[in-house]
Amino acid sequence: MRISQLFGKTLREVPAEADTASHQLLLRAxxxxxxxxxxxxxxxxxxxxxxxxxxxxxxxMDGAGGQEVMLPVLQxxxxxxxxxxxxxxxxxxxxxxxxxxxxxxxxPTHEEVITELVAHNxxxxxxxxxxxxxxxxxxxxxxxxxxxxxxxxxxxxxxxYSFDVDEAGLDESYQKMLQAYRNIxxxxxxAAMLVEADSGAIGGKDSHEFMVIAETGEDEIIYCDKCHYxxxxxxxxxxxxxxxxxxxxxxxxxxxxxxxxxxxVSRFLNVPTNKTLxxxxxxxxxxxxxxxxxxxxEVNEIKLKNTLHSTDLRLATEGEVTAAGIVAGSASPVGLHxxxxxxxxxxxxxxxxxxxxxxxxxxxxxxxxxxxFTVDIMADIARxxxxxxxxxxxxxxxxxxxxxxxxxxxxxxxLAEKLGASFVDANGVSxxxxxxxxxxxxxxxxxxxxEQNHDAKGIIWxxxxxxxxxxxxxLYREGTQVAExxxxxxxxxAAAGLEVLFDDRxxxxxxxxxDADLLGIPYRVTVSPRTLQSNxxxxxxxxxxxxxxxxxxxxxxxxxxxxxxxxxx
RNA sequence: CGGGGUGUGGCGCAGCUGGUUCAGCGCGCAUGGUUUGGGACCAUGAGGUCGGCGGUUCAAAUCCGCCCACCCCGACCA
Numbered sequence: 001m002r003i004s005q006l007f008g009k010t011l012r013e014v015p016a017e018a019d020t021a022s023h024q025l026l027l028r029a030x031x032x033x034x035x036x037x038x039x040x041x042x043x044x045x046x047x048x049x050x051x052x053x054x055x056x057x058x059x060x061m062d063g064a065g066g067q068e069v070m071l072p073v074l075q076x077x078x079x080x081x082x083x084x085x086x087x088x089x090x091x092x093x094x095x096x097x098x099x100x101x102x103x104x105x106x107x108p109t110h111e112e113v114i115t116e117l118v119a120h121n122x123x124x125x126x127x128x129x130x131x132x133x134x135x136x137x138x139x140x141x142x143x144x145x146x147x148x149x150x151x152x153x154x155x156x157x158x159x160x161y162s163f164d165v166d167e168a169g170l171d172e173s174y175q176k177m178l179q180a181y182r183n184i185x186x187x188x189x190x191a192a193m194l195v196e197a198d199s200g201a202i203g204g205k206d207s208h209e210f211m212v213i214a215e216t217g218e219d220e221i222i223y224c225d226k227c228h229y230x231x232x233x234x235x236x237x238x239x240x241x242x243x244x245x246x247x248x249x250x251x252x253x254x255x256x257x258x259x260x261x262x263x264x265v266s267r268f269l270n271v272p273t274n275k276t277l278x279x280x281x282x283x284x285x286x287x288x289x290x291x292x293x294x295x296x297x298e299v300n301e302i303k304l305k306n307t308l309h310s311t312d313l314r315l316a317t318e319g320e321v322t323a324a325g326i327v328a329g330s331a332s333p334v335g336l337h338x339x340x341x342x343x344x345x346x347x348x349x350x351x352x353x354x355x356x357x358x359x360x361x362x363x364x365x366x367x368x369x370x371x372x373f374t375v376d377i378m379a380d381i382a383r384x385x386x387x388x389x390x391x392x393x394x395x396x397x398x399x400x401x402x403x404x405x406x407x408x409x410x411x412x413x414x415l416a417e418k419l420g421a422s423f424v425d426a427n428g429v430s431x432x433x434x435x436x437x438x439x440x441x442x443x444x445x446x447x448x449x450x451e452q453n454h455d456a457k458g459i460i461w462x463x464x465x466x467x468x469x470x471x472x473x474x475l476y477r478e479g480t481q482v483a484e485x486x487x488x489x490x491x492x493x494a495a496a497g498l499e500v501l502f503d504d505r506x507x508x509x510x511x512x513x514x515d516a517d518l519l520g521i522p523y524r525v526t527v528s529p530r531t532l533q534s535n536x537x538x539x540x541x542x543x544x545x546x547x548x549x550x551x552x553x554x555x556x557x558x559x560x561x562x563x564x565x566x567x568x569x
Numbered sequence: 570c571g572g573g574g575u576g577u578g579g580c581g582c583a584g585c586u587g588g589u590u591c592a593g594c595g596c597g598c599a600u601g602g603u604u605u606g607g608g609a610c611c612a613u614g615a616g617g618u619c620g621g622c623g624g625u626u627c628a629a630a631u632c633c634g635c636c637c638a639c640c641c642c643g644a645c646c647a
Contacts, residue, residue: 012596012608013581017640027580037639085647092646109647143570143645151646199647207647218646314644409647437647477605510607517607528606538606 001044001468003503003515008043010515020216022450023148025459029519038145038153045519046446048467050156053442054135056187056464057158064180066131066160071110071117073137077103079112083418088311094141106139111415111437114161119421122433125165128423129173133160135442147216149447150403156443162436163416165423170410170434174206177438181210181406188445189462190452192405195221196231198302199409206410210440211402212448221402222384226395234302237380238397239389240294243274243350249366251334254354256363260329262295265363269354272296277347277355277367279331281316284308288316288324290331290339292375293382294346294353300383307342307379332356333373334364343375344382403448406440459520460542463566468501470559471521475509475528486527489537489555493525496556499568517542523559 008030017034018024026032031046042050058068077095080086086093086105094106107113114132122128135158142153149155162173178194185192192210199207209232211221222238223230231237259265266273276295281288282304289308293299305313321331324339332355333341347353347369355367367373386399413432416422421433446465453460463469470493474486486502493500501521503512509528516524526538526547537555540547550558 009579009597011580015580016575016582019641034639088647090645111647140646144641144643146641407647411647439647475606506605508605508607508609510605510609513607515608526606530606 001501003501004505006044006501008045010518018148020147020150020451021454022150022216022447025450025454025518026148026447029459032149036153038142038151040149040152040154040443045467049446049449049461049465050442052465052467053188053445054156054158056184057135057440057442060180060183060187061131061133061158061160063183064131064160064176065129066133069114069117069132069134070136071107071113071134073107073139074104075107075110075113077105079116079419080105083112083415085112089140092140092142094139108138108140109157109437109439110134110138110159111161111411111435112419115415115419115421115435118161118163118433119416119419122163122421122423125423125425128163128165128433129169130163131160131173131176132163133158133438146218147447149443150216151218152443155441158440158442160438162438163421164434164436165425165431166434170412170436173436174408174410177408177436178208181408181438181440184440185210185212185405187464188449189464190449193221193223193230193402195223195402196235197407198232198234198306205412208408209404210406212405212452213400213402214448214451215401216451217401217403219402219404221400222386222397223400224390224393224395224397227390227393229390229392229397231384233384233399234300236384236397237391238382238384239391239394240297240346240349240382241274241388246351248368248371249352251364251366251368251372253357253359254363254365255361256330256357257361259361259363265354266295269363269365271354271365275350275353277333277353279333279356281321281326281331282313283316283320284310284313286312288320288339290326290333290336290341291343291381292333292341292347292355293344294350297344297346297382299344299381303379303381303383304342307377307381327356327358327360330356330358330360330362332358332364332367333375334358334367336373340377341373341375342377342379342381343369345378345380346382348378403444403451405445405448406438408438409436411435411437454520457514458518461520461522463522463563466520466522466566468499468521469563469566470498470500470523470525471516471519472500472502473512473516473524473526474503475512475526476506477529480529481532482527482529485532485537485552489525489527489552492556493559496560497568498556498559498563523562525555525559 010030011028014024015027031043033041096104138157139154145151145153164170192212195209197207197209220233222236259268262278274296278293278295280291351368352366354365357364388397416432422430424430450459474482490502524540531538536549536551538547539550
């Protein structure tokens with residue numbers, strides 16, 4: 001492709017709307033154009049990358065026994081009502097009304113449609129296992145799209161759905177997908193960390209996410225260097241740090257005028273925060289819940305939500321707390337009645353805690369569990385932190401941030417039951433199909449690739465997904481052979497099957513080099529009067545500073561060799 | 570949905586406190602010329618309902634009201 005013909009312009013300045021690296025670079029490279037919040041047009045360069053990523057995904061899905069299908073974007077709302085997931089998605093599910101006043105949802109994902117499709121085509125265990133996938137546009141009316149292609153409302157996603165006769169079959173499908181996913185990330189040229197994930201409202205026993213480590217990532221990951229433990233902070237466990245057990249002392253009231261927060265009380269009474277008990281109030285499905293946790297820890301609301309089996313969890317308002325007869329700032333589990341108490345198991349580690357006195361400006365010291373109060377549920381509901389112990393091996397945990405680049409789930413039989421997808425086994429007995437689903441965002445992968453592979457000058461595409469493989473960069477000068485040699489090289493490289501971006505513009509060297517760096521094409525081939533003196537061209541990798549002079553008749557062979565394993569559009 | 574911010578040629582911005590002398594600057598774009606190893610230079614030129622609607626006024630990019638869009642933090646997010 002000649003740059004003079006290429007649709008899309010590079011920008012010198014960073015558009016004001018972007019503040020993450022991938023978003024800025026995608027805009028500066030002229031690869032995407034925002035049409036509305038979280039809705040983008042893909043220009044030729046970006047679309048080529050998308051197609052390459054899709055091609056890698058297709059090959060891996062096919063290799064793992066997948067068959068590609070195409071499913072509708074418009075889906076009857078009734079289908080979503082049948083599984084109850086219209087409520088689970090809430091406002092993210094965009095519903096339209098057609099001319100006949102029928103309600104249609106824009107598909108945010110395709111489990112319902114595909115399960116219904118499978119229900120009509122599978123009757124026997126002989127039809128299983130089945131792995132179907134699709135790569136297409138999905139729509140979620142996200143409350144807040146952000147960071148360009150990282151979180152869009154309209155986005156291209158691959159979903160594979162597995163259908164097996166039993167858990168063992170599901171395990172096999174799951175393992176196959178796990179390996180396929182590892183292959184995809186490796187082939188796309190970047191590292192993704194496999195982490196344990198919360199499976200969310202949909203349930204299921206296993207769920208993993210693939211995280212691309214990036215400062216700008218939306219998720220926090222907790223992992224261990226020593227063993228292989230890694231989990232999304234939503235799910236992560238930790239060893240919370242044991243305290244020396246002291247001899248329980250008699251409980252006593254202390255005056256704490258004006259002291260409400262853990263920090264204030266701890267400073268005022270000169271006790272460490274891990275010798276205090278923190279009380280937090282939530283409303284779970286409409287009911288007030290008293291949560292108690294050691295003062296140095298924080299509540300992980302997702303763990304709490306799972307512990308309570310609630311679908312709607314939020315912090316209680318001050319009014320709700322007061323109405324329950326509790327003194328905010330001095331709330332106490334001691335002497336509490338009529339409210340469900342959930343405690344983090346950290347309260348069993350430590351003794352002689354300072355807790356609220358349930359009287360204004362009053363706290364209790366030397367509070368001990370279970371001597372002084374009882375709880376309804378004891379569980380791990382604490383947020384894991386770096387520095388705490390690994391739940392597997394005890395080594396200090398490390399925290400980092402990542403972009404969720406893939407998520408795989410064991411769904412079980414929930415959807416099949418709701419939608420009547422069943423099969424008859426060898427004994428003639430009917431069973432629901434056991435399902436799994438495996439999603440990967442194509443555009444998000446593209447964004448993640450940039451987040452992980454860029455420098456101050458621009459993108460540094462991994463070879464396999466670069467929009468072009470070589471940037472042919474002649475530095476023209478009248479009265480020389482440069483133009484002619486460049487044209488010939490362009491024809492030869494193209495004939496050898498290489499994808500070449502040919503900078504045939506009459507721009508100054510600085511402009512051309514800057515654009516080459518910004519666009520991040522893996523190899524740059526420079527031809528100039530200077531290189532022609534030795535009848536050669538300069539070959540430079542985008543990822544390296546050094547270049548190499550290669551004889552003109554050896555350029556095609558060299559690039560062919562270097563780039564042979566990569567995907568072509 | 571709560572909090573904060575921004576809307577002025579394709580991009581980045583100034584102007585808004587003091588209503589005329591305000592629609593301007595840089596980049597980009599067009600034409601011509603001089604240039605060519607890290608975003609060259611000169612000359613000429615095109616391009617804007619100042620987000621929208623309404624109000625105040627002799628006069629509004631500028632003041633007031635309402636609305637819209639976009640961005641950031643949070644909430645939310647199989």
